[in-house]
Amino acid sequence: MKRKAFLSVATVLLVLVSASGSLASLRRTPVVEAVEKAGPAVVNIRTEQIVQRRGSPFFGFGGSFFEDFFREFAPPRLYTTESLGSGVLIDPGGLILTNAHVISRASKIFVALAGRHREIEAKLVGRDDNLDLALIRIPAPKGRSYPFLRLGRSDDLMIGEPVIAIGNPLGLGSSITTGVVSGPLRALTLDKEFMAVFIQTDALINPGNSGGPLINLEGKVIGINTAIARQAQGIGFAIPADVIRRVLPDLKKYGHLRRSFFGVVPGATGEQFAAARGYGGVLVTEVIPGSPADRAGLELADVILEIDDIPVETPGEFLNILGAYIPGNRVSVRFLRGIESRTADLRLEEFPPGFALRYAADTFGFSLEEWRGKLRVADLARGGPAERVGMRRGDLVIQAAGQEVSSLKDYARVIEETFGRLPLQFLVVRGNQGYYIDLP
Structure with missing residues (x-):
């Protein structure tokens, strides 16, 4: 009888141990394993920007009249502002991918590794605002390497395939959301601005996660989290890994993309x-x-x-x-x-040498020359688009397509970047007056 009771108790204990093991294995899902693999390579990025503002010495005193008066005439003061984002190490030597907007206008860039509070100052290697992609680097101590993730493939993604968006927005640890690929690679227009090619996912991408990796269940980077469609809930986007792989050589070598x-x-x-x-x-x-x-x-x-x-x-x-x-x-x-x-x-x-300037002259009907650190209209095509809207020789062209231009090299770069986007907007100054014109 005692033998049977002993066997019964032993059987129950064996079942409980087995059930406990089964539950533990159920908890250790492919998502958990992928996050464990990827998490150490995801970093927090903090930037400092120096901005210039006019301030009133009577702020908080004397009412709005004095504040407004002195704000207009007071000398400008410099302020330091901060912003946070995420990034991912892609090689053991400290190379980090993030978004261009994460480090935009930064005077200093600091990186905190996963699980660590000490910050390391980073240097900008390259960036492209059109792709919203940036490459920064932190120094690796002698004899030491960083944890990193490899770029996977994005050309074979399947709609419904599980993906994980990881960030490190506060430097306190990983921020993780899961979802699936909800759309094929596509070119998108968001907020009335043309955007590049993105992976579409329903994994929630918080602003602080921007610049972090979108990974698959193998723990490989299939994209860099970037844009949230503000007009739609539950939709996020990531720059595809195949696009990143194509443009990395230019970012490393030139610091920008050749068009x-x-x-x-x-x-x-x-x-x-x-x-x-x-x-x-x-x-x-x-x-x-x-x-x-x-x-x-x-x-x-x-x-x-x-x-x-x-x-x-x-x-x-x-x-x-x-x-x-x-x-x-x-x-x-x-x-x-x-x-x-x-x-x-x-x-x-x-682009062939000189092509951009020749194309611009033929398309817009004017040519430019460098003059005292600015660009001046040197010639106008009779009856051309520029002459028809009232442009004159000697006018100064300050901006093209919203970008400041002060040399022919600047102007050629803008023409190459915007080639085919018509009409193009110019800011023209004559005397002490400025006006915008769209050409052709």
Whole structure:
């Protein structure tokens, strides 16, 4: 009898131990394992920005009249502001990926490793505002390496595939949200600004998680968390790993991206085209002779539908997709000629020397010269777009496409970055008056 009782108790204990082991194994999910693998490589980024403001010495005294009066005439004062974000180590030597907006206007950048409060000052290696991507570096002590994550692939993502967004916004530890890939790679327009190609996910991406990695269940980086669609709940976006891998060489070597020359001027197809076919596209309004597009056989009035299997609906999307490539990359283009669907493969190039300035002069109807640290209108095409809106020789061009330009090199860079985005806005100064014009 005692033997049977002993066996019964032993059996119960064995079942309880077995059940406990089963519960422990259920808790240790693929998500837990991926986070354990990735967490040590996710860092907190704190930046300091020096801003200039006019302050009143009578702030809080004398009412708004004195405050407003002295604020207008008081000398400017310098203030230091801070912002926080996340990043991810991608090599053992201290190279970190984050968003360009996380370190925007930073006078100093500090990094705190996971689980540590001590900050390390970082140096900017490269950035691209169009992709919202930045590369920074922290020094590695001699004989020591940092934990890091490898870039995975984003071209084989499946809709519904589990993903994990990780950040370190406060330097206190990981902030983790989970979700799935909810949309294919796509070019997007958010807040009336053209955006580049993104992975769409329903994993919540908090502002402080921006710059952190989006990982798969293998713990590999498939994207860098970046944009939240403010007009939609529960949608987040990440810069795809394949895009990052393409542009990293330029960020490392040049500190910026060289703009790719495709060789067409894109235009809108119009609502009738989209309504008749159920999709949009980009109309080829000009093919630059001798360009990659010309050599690949594209012609005037072709309609570009896809680049590397990514649908192209508008000229802005077309240009931003190209912004995710650098010279030397190859792309596949699907286009319509009449009703026939065709494909072409081409190798992107750098803009030919002098092309940007020649294109700008032909398109906008004026040419510039450097004068006393500024750009001055040197010549106008008779009856051209610039002359028709009242531009004159001797006018100063201060901005192009919202960017300050003070040299022909600056101007050429802006033309390359915005090539095909028409109209382009210029800030022109004549005497002590300034005005904006859109050309052509």
